Amino acid sequence: MKKYIDLSIFYFVLAMISGVFYREFYKFMDFRGDSTLGTLHVHLMVLGVLVFLLVIILAKLFPIEQNKNMKRFMIVYNVGLLMLTATLTTRGIVQVNGIALSAAANGALSGIAGLSHILLAIGWLFLLLILRKTITNDIDDKKD
Known part of the structure; x- marks a missing residue:
């Protein structure tokens, strides 16, 4: 159980750091638009904490x-969340700096983002199947 609270704390710290980085990086770069940095804090709070x-x-x-x-859920989900x-x-850094990525670099970054979403989905599926099996077994035990 300790590992779950430790992970929650870890993602909380990352979320706080990302929020401060987002705010200060925008100020430092005098950036006024939107970027994916603005969504990082919320992603970490919800999907991590x-x-x-x-x-x-x-x-x-x-x-x-x-x-x-x-164990599979823990590995797959955490790898997916860290990749995301x-x-x-x-x-976000590329967007704020106004860097134009080549088609190959943009495709690679999109591919990694897509893979991270797939890993998160697989992690969720593991967790849901674990719950289904556990709850079903619990219901069957109570019938006896």
């Missing part, structure tokens, strides 16, 4: 940690 707080609650209510796929964080940060 809140998701792992939810996992803590679920682990208290159901024996999800006993499921062999829980990296791509949002990179794309």
Whole structure:
């Protein structure tokens, strides 16, 4: 259970750092438009902090940690979220600096962002399947 709160704290710290970086970087660059840096803070708060707080609650209510796929969820989801964080940060810095990426670089960055979304979706699927199996087993146990 400690690992979930530690991850929630880790993503909270990243979210706070990203919010300060966004605000100060915009000021420093005298930038007045929109960029993906503006969405990074919220992504980290929801997909990092809140998701792992939810996992803590679920682990208290159901024996999800006993499921062999829980380790897969943790790895896939965290890799996906860190990749998403990296791509949002990179794309935001490029946007604020007004850097024109080549088609290949833009495609690569989009591809990595897409892969991060796929990994997050797979992570969510692992978690949902873990819950389904755990809840179904819990209901079956109570019938007996």
